[in-house]
Amino acid sequence: MWLAVLEYYLAAMVLAVLIDVVVGEPRGPLLMIHPVVVCGKISSRLFRPGGRGFGVLLWVISVIPLLVIYYLIPWGLFMVNIVVGIIAYSYVLKLTFSYRLMRDYAKRILRKIELGDLEGARALTQEIVRRNVWELDREHLISAVIESMAESFVDGFLSPLFYYALLGLPGALLQRLSNTMDSMVGYKGWPYEDVGWFSAMIDTLMNYIPARLSTPIITMAAALTGLDWRGSFKVALRDHGKVRALILGGLCHPSLGR
Template identity: 40%
Template sequence: MISMDFWMQVLLLAVLFDIVFGEPHASIHPVVWMGKLVNLLVRRAPVHHRRLYGLFMVIFCIGIAVLVGLVITSAGTGLMGLIVAAFFLKSSFSIRMLLASALVIKRDLDEGRIEKVRGDLKTFVGRDTSDLNEHQSASAVIESTAESFVDGILSPLFYFLLFGLPGALACRMINTLDSMVGYKKEPFIDLGYASARLDDLANWLPSRLSLVFIFIASVFFGKPLDAIRTCIRDHNKTASPNSGWPMSAVSGALRVRLEKMGYHVLGDGYSNPEPFQIKRAVNIVGFSSFLVIAGVYVAGKVPLVWF
């Protein structure tokens, strides 16, 4: 059995990779490979029995992710094994890109480039951005940053702690499947059913744990008691059973009203967000991410936690 110390070295090196280098080139990015695998299976989807085929897609894709994780895990604890494991673990989470992207949009809002913001937001949020004003754009960025804290940071590291590299890669594959086919509209309503339900299940506990980290971060960068109050009141107002937890917690921590037109309002009664509050949201999510990394590292030193 590989020692826990080795896996904690993998964790720290993966975080260093993320901070220093950010995302690897698309040609060598494991998540891009995951997306190509999903696209290949989607193109081969039958006309009938699409829900059953969608279940096959989930089992097959997650099986590949777990197999890759097991192969890398079995490669040994030498320097090359450490680097390869850290590279693949880093691909399962993204801190630098998430926070940097939010700050770029804040800068553009500060400079009045609303058309550029609307264009950039198309790849940042799942909503029509063509008519968003400054407040709505700031709201979209804050919501997405908070939600991505769970999907893109907390969940993969949570499953890394529980199941090692195979767990982190499986979590990233689940999120990739959901983001590509987990829509409640054609042509994915049946094909993506299993992917969406599994994503809800995989993120159920991490999304609720996110309140703990956001609360602690809010002690330094926001209103911690308001984070709890707003989260308890508004977490079930979103279509997703999970995304409302981090989004409503950040809404309360910043005391801002977050609205997705025609879908939900979080923090009703607070003022509309201003661009400068994007930076505060980034501070909360950034510090929360640090707490997650520290928590995984400390927990990884406890003998009762095994990979």
């Protein structure tokens, strides 16, 4: 029985990755019911300046109902038809991560840099980087893209699959929705700091282990692609304690090793 369950989970994960690579992100009506989009709309509509208690309530209202709904729908379809259920389960799992989106966006930026269109590259980079990038030169633009992709690799790909392996689809959904809440309200300064404290804490805790796992994964990827994996690992060991953020300290620097 357990072997059959394991095969089911592995098949769903493989199919989810294939959907992401071949089809990519949903569009049109499907985008409107994407759990990340729905979570963002709920939290935006309910948000108001408040204390930490309200922040916890906002997180619960924005996350838990969606987690239950997007988990039960595939299982309901599974009870009707096994094949349809597996496809639905895999599709919802795919909605928790995005490899193709990250890859294609990075390629767009790097293509503009190659063509010498630094203004266009800065405009695209600014959409994924919080700090001001309009004064960055070519080398620092490339660095900003690499840093952003390294962070997105953790919270947009590795973490959802990590929690899928531990907890199944509910784990992947919990990670993705928690990360969405951090993106919506997890900022310092008024009016977000108190309200977003809980969302930021949950996101940090959930990404802590995957961020550290990303170091050997990025290092192995460097070795397999003929890059300087030794330099990558040395930079990770040397610089991981220099970054205040618990997540960034475990992931960004191995991707920057030379």
